[in-house]
Amino acid sequence: MAKNKQGGLFMGFFRVGIFGFGGGPSSIPLVHKEVVEHYKWMSDEEFSDVLALGNAMPGPIATKMAGYIGYRVGGVLGMINAVFATTFPSVVAMIVMLMALNAYRDVAWVNGMSQAVVPVVGVMLAVLTWDFVKKSKSALGWGSAVALILGSFVLLEMAGLHPALLILGILLYALIFGGKRGAKA
Amino acid sequence: MIYWEIFLAFFIPGILGYGGGPASIPLVENEVVDRYGWMTTQEFSEVLALGNSLPGPIATKMAGYIGYAEGGILGAGVALFATIAPSLILMIVLLGLIMKYKDSPRVKKMSTLVRPTIAVLLGVMTWGFFADAIEATGTVQTVVLAAISFVLLERFKVHPAFVIAGALVYGAVFLG
Numbered sequence: 001m002a003k004n005k006q007g008g009l010f011m012g013f014f015r016v017g018i019f020g021f022g023g024g025p026s027s028i029p030l031v032h033k034e035v036v037e038h039y040k041w042m043s044d045e046e047f048s049d050v051l052a053l054g055n056a057m058p059g060p061i062a063t064k065m066a067g068y069i070g071y072r073v074g075g076v077l078g079m080i081n082a083v084f085a086t087t088f089p090s091v092v093a094m095i096v097m098l099m100a101l102n103a104y105r106d107v108a109w110v111n112g113m114s115q116a117v118v119p120v121v122g123v124m125l126a127v128l129t130w131d132f133v134k135k136s137k138s139a140l141g142w143g144s145a146v147a148l149i150l151g152s153f154v155l156l157e158m159a160g161l162h163p164a165l166l167i168l169g170i171l172l173y174a175l176i177f178g179g180k181r182g183a184k185a
Numbered sequence: 186m187i188y189w190e191i192f193l194a195f196f197i198p199g200i201l202g203y204g205g206g207p208a209s210i211p212l213v214e215n216e217v218v219d220r221y222g223w224m225t226t227q228e229f230s231e232v233l234a235l236g237n238s239l240p241g242p243i244a245t246k247m248a249g250y251i252g253y254a255e256g257g258i259l260g261a262g263v264a265l266f267a268t269i270a271p272s273l274i275l276m277i278v279l280l281g282l283i284m285k286y287k288d289s290p291r292v293k294k295m296s297t298l299v300r301p302t303i304a305v306l307l308g309v310m311t312w313g314f315f316a317d318a319i320e321a322t323g324t325v326q327t328v329v330l331a332a333i334s335f336v337l338l339e340r341f342k343v344h345p346a347f348v349i350a351g352a353l354v355y356g357a358v359f360l361g
Contacts, residue, residue, distance in 0.1 A: 017241045027242065055296065059199050059272020060206040062242035067273035079277075083269055090241025091249030091261065097235060098250055109361030115322045116356025117234040118227070119330035120349055122314035124237060127339060128207055129311050132304035139297045148301035156305060163212055163306055167201045170298050178294030 005074045006081055008039050013066050013085035027062050027086075031069070041073050062086055187256050188263050194221055195248045195267035202272075206244035211306035213247055223255050226317055238349040244268055322360060330355070 012034035016027050028051065035041050042050070054064045063083050070082025104110040136145040155161045194216040202209025210233065217223050224232070236246045245268055252264025318327040330352060337343040337351075 019240055054276065057272060057276050058202055059275075060202065060209065060242050060244035060268065062206065063245060063269045064272055064276050067269070068276050071277055079273070083273070087242060087245040087249070087265060087269070090239055090246050091265070093239050093241075094236060094246045094250045095253050095261070097239070098232065098254075101231070101235070107361075109357040112356035112358075112360030113353045114227070114231050114234075114356065115318070115360050116326075116330060116352040117349060118230050118314055118318040118321065119327045120334040120352045121230050121234045121237070122311055122318060122327075123331050123334045123338060124345060125210075125307055125311040125314060127335075129304055129307040132300050132307060136297075136300040136304060139300070145301055148298070149305055152302040152305040153309075156302075157309060163215055163302070164197055164201050166302055167299055170302060171295050174294040174298045175291055178291035178298075 006078060009070050009074055009078050009082045010085045012039055013070070013082045014089065016062070016066070017086040018089050028065070031062070031065050035069055041069065188260065190221060191252050191256050191260050191263045192267045194223075195252070195264045196271060198244070199268040200271050202244065206242050208303050209244050210247075211303075211310045213244070213251075214310060217251055223251065226313055227321070230314055230317065234349055238346045326360070 013031075016030045016034060019027075019030055032047055036044055036047050050065060050068060054061050054068070057064065063086060066082040066086040067079045071079040074081065101110065101114070133145070133149070136148070139145075140148070152166060155166055156163060195213070197216060198209040198212035202212055214226075214229055218226055218229050232247060232250055233243075236243050236250070239246060245265055248264040248268040249261045253261035256263065315327065315331070318330075322330075334348050334352065337348050338345060
């Protein structure tokens with residue numbers, strides 16, 4: 001039975017890792033399909049609690065969910081198993097493809113390929129940026145969102161503050177003072 | 186020494202990347218390009234582009250590849266461990282506690298207040314990518330490529346993998 005569980009964890013999260021195009025967040029519905037619908041390891045409510053909790057904590061979402069669900073279903077071995085199945089296939093594919101690309105770096109058409117991709121990534125990042133701005137606005141209102149954006153910009157780009165220090169400062173502020181003014185969230 | 190640097194370079198984005206893997210992209214860039222100088226912005230953008238066109242979580246794909254490029258198999262292992270382990274252990278250990286307070290305004294406020302800063306980090310990076318593209322391929326090519334990929338990605342919801350594959354073919358044929 002234990003073996004069966006480990007096999008299920010591996011297959012379930014392997015499918016999540018190999019079909020989740022577009023980064024960790026896009027694999028959330030796939031995790032839901034495997035964990036709630038296919039293997040029935042969790043109810044819908046439990047799953048949404050795990051997702052909410054995962055979103056409130058730092059770090060990549062896909063591996064947090066895989067690790068936690070693996071731990072719940074199969075202990076420490078299950079945790080390692082699920083994280084491995086989620087990350088390993090895509091990391092290997094990435095290393096193999098980039099090594100191939102590097103071997104032909106000086107060939108003109110390969111050079112053209114890597115140049116043409118930069119604006120596309122620019123667009124994807126711009127869309128993601130706008131997404132964060134919109135979410136900030138809907139949670140904080142335009143006034144506070146713009147003030148925080150401008151403040152962060154000045155501190156990071158003009159004063160050269162390390163992003164880690166700024167993020168830590170904001171988190172501490174929210175932890176200490178967030179209780180009083182956070183009612184609307 | 187290099188393994189310790191790899192650990193730190195991915196530990197910091199792993200522990201501060203609120204909002205999932207994509208939120209940690211600018212933090213990874215800050216460490217890998219600005220602090221340790223392991224890659225140029227151009228190289229980083231290739232890793233990011235290819236990473237986005239492959240399946241699976243983006244944070245671990247970048248960590249695995251960059252760790253491998255700097256420190257071989259062991260480097261890849263160290264980078265993956267640094268990216269995954271701290272936040273995962275935190276999640277498991279603090280589960281009961283945060284579950285109890287998950288509706289607390291403090292916990293909600295943390296992710297709300299951090300979002301504008303992440304937007305700035307992403308915005309600055311976006312600007313860097315366009316500046317690089319204009320320098321390497323010229324304004325016209327950059328604007329045309331950006332406009333076409335925007336329409337395909339956002340209006341027609343074409344999967345990023347296909348748009349990137351298209352850009353690779355375009356680059357090989359017309360920019361080579």
